[in-house]
Structure formats: C-alpha cells, structure tokens
Amino acid sequence: MSDPSPVSLEPLYELSDEQLDSRIQKAKATLGDSCVILGHHYQREEVYKYADFTGDSLKLARLASQRPDAKVIVFCGVHFMAEVADILSTPEQVAVLPDMAAGCSMADMADLPSVEAAWQAIGEVIDVENMVTPVTYVNSMADLKGFCGDHGGTVCTSSNAKKILAWAFEQREKVLFFPDQHLGRNSAVAMGVELDEMVLWKPTEPNGGLTPQQIKDAKVILWDGFCSVHQMFQPAHIDHFRKQIPGIQITVHPESSYEVCIKADHLGSTEQIQSAVRESPSGSKWAIGTELNLVNRLKHEMPDKEIHFLCPTICMCSTMFRIDTQHLCWTLENLVAGNIVNPISVPPAVATSAKKALDRMLSVM
Ligand code: 13P
Ligand code: SF4
Numbered sequence: 001m002s003d004p005s006p007v008s009l010e011p012l013y014e015l016s017d018e019q020l021d022s023r024i025q026k027a028k029a030t031l032g033d034s035c036v037i038l039g040h041h042y043q044r045e046e047v048y049k050y051a052d053f054t055g056d057s058l059k060l061a062r063l064a065s066q067r068p069d070a071k072v073i074v075f076c077g078v079h080f081m082a083e084v085a086d087i088l089s090t091p092e093q094v095a096v097l098p099d100m101a102a103g104c105s106m107a108d109m110a111d112l113p114s115v116e117a118a119w120q121a122i123g124e125v126i127d128v129e130n131m132v133t134p135v136t137y138v139n140s141m142a143d144l145k146g147f148c149g150d151h152g153g154t155v156c157t158s159s160n161a162k163k164i165l166a167w168a169f170e171q172r173e174k175v176l177f178f179p180d181q182h183l184g185r186n187s188a189v190a191m192g193v194e195l196d197e198m199v200l201w202k203p204t205e206p207n208g209g210l211t212p213q214q215i216k217d218a219k220v221i222l223w224d225g226f227c228s229v230h231q232m233f234q235p236a237h238i239d240h241f242r243k244q245i246p247g248i249q250i251t252v253h254p255e256s257s258y259e260v261c262i263k264a265d266h267l268g269s270t271e272q273i274q275s276a277v278r279e280s281p282s283g284s285k286w287a288i289g290t291e292l293n294l295v296n297r298l299k300h301e302m303p304d305k306e307i308h309f310l311c312p313t314i315c316m317c318s319t320m321f322r323i324d325t326q327h328l329c330w331t332l333e334n335l336v337a338g339n340i341v342n343p344i345s346v347p348p349a350v351a352t353s354a355k356k357a358l359d360r361m362l363s364v365m
Pocket of ligand 2: 255
C-alpha cells in the first residue's frame with residue numbers, strides 16, 4: 001500500500017547528488033512500467049540520463065501516443081510538449097511536467113485572441129476560410145492547435161515543416177504560420193516560395209502592420225515570433241568557423257534566422273542534427289547552432305570528432321533548464337506515494353480540436 005503523504009520539494013535541495021540519484025532510481029524501479037519518462041534533447045544531462053526515451057518534439061509526440069501501458073507520462077521538456085502528450089495519450093493516462101515554470105518563450109508569443117483577431121482582420125481582405133490554411137508550430141499552446149484543428153489546418157514540427165507546408169498548400173493557396181517566423185520562412189524557402197511572397201504579421205500593429213494589397217499578394221503570412229535561444233546565432237559566426245577551420249560543416253536548427261540557415265550545410269530538428277553528426281566519419285569537424293546542452297552531449301559522446309558550439313556566448317533554453325533532479329525526484333516519489341503532482345490537463349473541448357490538427361500532421365508523416 002502506498003504512503004499517501006505528499007513528498008516536499010524543498011528538503012530535496014539539501015541532498016547530495018548521490019542521495020538524489022539513489023532516491024530517483026528507487027522511485028523509478030518502484031513505479032516500473034506504470035510510468036514512462038520522456039526527455040527532450042535540450043534537457044540537462046543530470047535529468048536526461050533518467051529518460052526512458054529521448055527525442056525531438058515529433059519523436060516524443062509519437063512516443064507519447066504509443067505507450068498506453070504507462071499510467072503516467074513524466075515529460076522532461078517544456079509545457080507545450082506535455083500538453084501534446086496529454087492530447088495524444090489515452091484518457092486514462094496522465095501527463096506530468098516536473099516544473100510548471102518550464103514553458104517556452106516562443107510559444108508565449110502567439111495567443112488565441114491575437115490569432116483570432118488576425119484571422120478576422122485577414123478575413124476582411126480575402127476569403128480567409130477558403131484561401132488560408134493555418135499551420136501552427138508544435139511550440140504553441142494547445143488552444144492554438146485547436147484553432148488549426150477547427151479551421152482545416154494542422155501542426156508541424158521542425159522535422160516535418162516542409163512536408164506539412166506542402167500539405168497546407170494542397171488544401172488552400174495561402175498559409176498563416178505561427179508562432180515562429182523563422183521556421184516558417186526557412187521551410188517555405190526550401191520548398192520554393194520566394195522571400196517576397198512572404199509577409200510578417202505583427203500582432204501588436206493594426207492589421208498586423210500590413211496593407212490589404214500585401215495580404216492579397218502574400219503566399220505565406222508569418223507570425224512575428226522567434227526563439228530567444230536560436231536568434232543568438234549570426235551569419236558572422238559561420239564565417240568565423242569557415243575561416244578558422246577548413247572543411248568544417250555547419251548544422252543549425254531551422255528556428256535560426258534565414259541569413260544563418262542559407263549559410264549552413266545542414267538544417268534539422270534536434271534529432272536530425274544529432275543523426276547527421278553521429279553518422280559523419282571519425283575526424284569530422286562540426287559547428288552546431290542549437291541549444292548548448294545538446295551540443296555538449298554530442299561533444300562528450302564523440303571525442304573522435306571536432307565539435308564546436310556555433311555561438312561564442314552561452315545559449316541555453318532557460319525554461320527547459322527549470323527541470324532539475326530535485327523536481328524529477330519530487331515528481332516520482334509523489335507518484336510512488338499515490339500523488340500526481342503537476343498534471344497537465346488540456347480541457348476536453350480544446351483537446352478534441354487540437355487532436356484533429358495533430359492527427360492531420362501525423363497522417364501526413
Ligand atoms: P525539436 O523539435 O527539433 O526538438 O525542437 C524543439 C525546440 O523547441 C527547439 O527549440
Ligand atoms: Fe522554446 Fe526556444 Fe526553448 Fe525551444 S529553445 S523550447 S523554442 S525557448
């Protein structure tokens with residue numbers, strides 16, 4: 001019989017790393033298959049090592065829908081990822097985020113009232129319902145996925161954005177892409193859309209700062225959102241490495257700017273970046289433009305390759321970093337005690353609409 005008294009978080013900060021490790025291992029062993037821990041590639045090493053499965057957003061979304069035996073999905077990632085796990089898992093399963101402060105600043109750059117206002121404003125210029133497919137990056141709140149579900153749109157991740165845009169253009173002639181302007185622009189360029197066929201919607205300006213003619217002419221309307229981590233990478237960083245290290249290959253995440261992405265040798269999601277570096281021959285030289293924890297892990301894993309972080313300053317996802325071993329221990333020990341802490345529960349009506357959009361994405365893949 002489990003002990004129902006809640007486990008407190010604060011005392012866990014008094015423990016040594018060894019004590020925490022042994023308590024996490026014990027709780028994990030007690031929970032067995034009833035609990036699955038998913039870890040995003042940006043997660044700090046101390047937490048990442050406890051994940052049963054690791055991956056990029058798409059892989060983790062799929063895994064969340066493929067583990068019906070686990071009653072609890074502990075998501076070591078950020079809030080939108082745990083929401084996706086909740087939406088795609090069975091009603092009996094619970095998704096848990098060890099620290100509720102682990103959000104995504106990019107996801108916060110678009111909210112439902114602003115997107116609805118944009119949709120309405122665009123609708124005053126063109127027949128929005130018949131001419132525009134809304135596509136949200138998975139880094140967004142569940143109600144925006146719901147908006148896409150209800151308006152014939154879908155979701156994309158950094159690993160499938162090009163395919164999803166192709167699908168979106170099969171449905172209607174224009175795309176409204178939010179919240180990340182960079183992923184939208186980079187993916188559209190990769191499928192042949194010209195830069196001057198895209199416009200930037202600024203949600204704080206009347207009509208997004210656009211004239212009716214600009215809206216009529218645009219093929220892609222990009223939301224003015226970005227990732228504060230990936231905006232740090234600059235074209236000059238690539239020039240520097242190419243000059244200093246002949247033969248170096250540059251791989252960057254498509255949340256980086258267009259100017260950075262066109263100079264890179266390879267673009268990819270966190271999983272795709274990882275695979276490209278792993279599959280390269282021994283002695284390969286790489287500069288990687290994505291979050292520091294992932295780059296350091298690859299450096300450590302492959303001492304036979306020369307791996308550099310693309311930016312001279314530290315670029316870390318500070319929200320992902322909120323999840324520490326203390327929060328993981330606290331979450332697991334409370335589960336052992338029969339308490340579910342920090343459940344992520346998307347309201348059923350939102351979840352139903354969001355699932356339509358996510359299922360459309362998964363069916364295209
Ligand atoms: P991936 O889907 O590539 O894991 O990216 C998620 C993310 O938030 C990158 O900043
Ligand atoms: Fe969000 Fe950027 Fe962190 Fe990715 S790296 S989770 S986009 S803030």
